[in-house]
Amino acid sequence: MEAWKLADIQIRDPFVLPLEREGRYYLYGSTDKNIWGKGTGFDAYVSADLQTWEGPHPIFRPEAGFYSDTNFWAPEVYAYGGRYYMFATFRRKDNDRLGTAVLAADGPLGPFVPHSEGPVTPEGWSSLDGSLHVDEAGQPWMVFCHEWQQVGDGEVCAVRLSADLRRAEGEPQLLYRASEAPWTTPFESARFPEQTNYVTDGPYMLRLADGSLQLLWASFIDGRYALGIARSSTGLLAGPWVQEEEPLYRSDGGHAMVFRSFDGRLMLAIHSPNKTPNERPHLLELAEHAGRLQLR
Incomplete structure (x- = not known):
């Protein structure tokens, strides 16, 4: 395995899993050279200091008969219930829609194998970027995007998961739409010129030290990728969700x-720029001030 600096690793949608008992960080993400085409799988990198990374480790390669062969995106890996679970997006062969599935492994470097029976996002929806959130009662949820290409005004939704993370339980809940954020602007698309498009992408929920529940998500400002934050006014997943006036990045x-x-x-952890093959992972230090995240 080679040693890498972050500036030399082509990766989108970076996700870092710190395992303190090992003293190691695991970096996951969309690692195909061209993630817009045929999918190969996912690789991971390992570091003890966040500076030098060892890899790539192949952690997922689809077996024959896998339901997708295109657009392998945004793997997020969580230690949960004694195993490791990956939430990743794939484009289905049978209906050409995106969906997030759950994979599982006994270790952080896999090999990860399908855990859910296909995507756990709604079959009729084009959905992506599923992320695990465990609420204050210990109930697991998937927070995900209902794709702008299907609905115009992209949505961030949440669906309750079974305790074993194999399936969704109940109907998705709408948390907010992209146009509700004052910092977003319409996204011009030659493929969808007849609709007004607002993008939602990459939701990630976290609770700050003051107890507030916040949600990172990406969209566009005049065609440039940007990162914003929404905050639950009740501290609960159901919201209502209030958008910050200005983007974080x-x-x-x-x-x-x-x-x-x-x-x-x-x-x-963020990727920039947003253009293949130039995307790279960046690790930026944050500070919390009065319930707000700020870049240091």
Whole structure:
């Protein structure tokens, strides 16, 4: 395995899993050279210091008969119930729609194999970027995007999951639409010129030290990728969700998540720029002030 600096790793949708008992960080993401085409699988990188990364480790390669062969996107890996679960987006062969499925493994480097029976997002929806959230009662949920290409005004939704994460239980709940954020602008699309498009992308929910529930998500400002934050006014997943006036990051980067380093720093993982094959992962330090996240 080679040693890499982040500036040399082509990756979108970075997700970092810190395992303190090992003293290692695991970096996941969309790692195909061209994620807009045929899918190969997912790779991961490992680091002890967030500076030098060892890899790539192949952690998922589809077996014959897998329901997707295109658009392998946004793997997020969680330690949950004694195993490791990956939430990842794939484009289905049978209906050409995107959906997020759950995969599982006994270790953080897999190999990950299908755990759910196909996507757990609604079959009739084009959905992406599913993320695990466990609420204050210990109930698991998937937070995900209902794709703008299907609905015009992209949505962030949540659906309750079974305790074993194999399936959705009940109907999805709408949390908010992209146009509700004052910082977003319409996304011009030659494929969908007849509709007004607002993008939702890469939702990630977290609770801050003051107890507030916040949701990172990406969209566009005048054609440039940007990262914003919504805040639940009740501290509950159901919201209502209030959008911050200004984006957290607007320099052509997004699809972010937050983790805490072993020395206690709050870190933002984000990819920028938003153009293949130039996308790279960036780790930026955050601060909390009066229930708000700020870049240091």
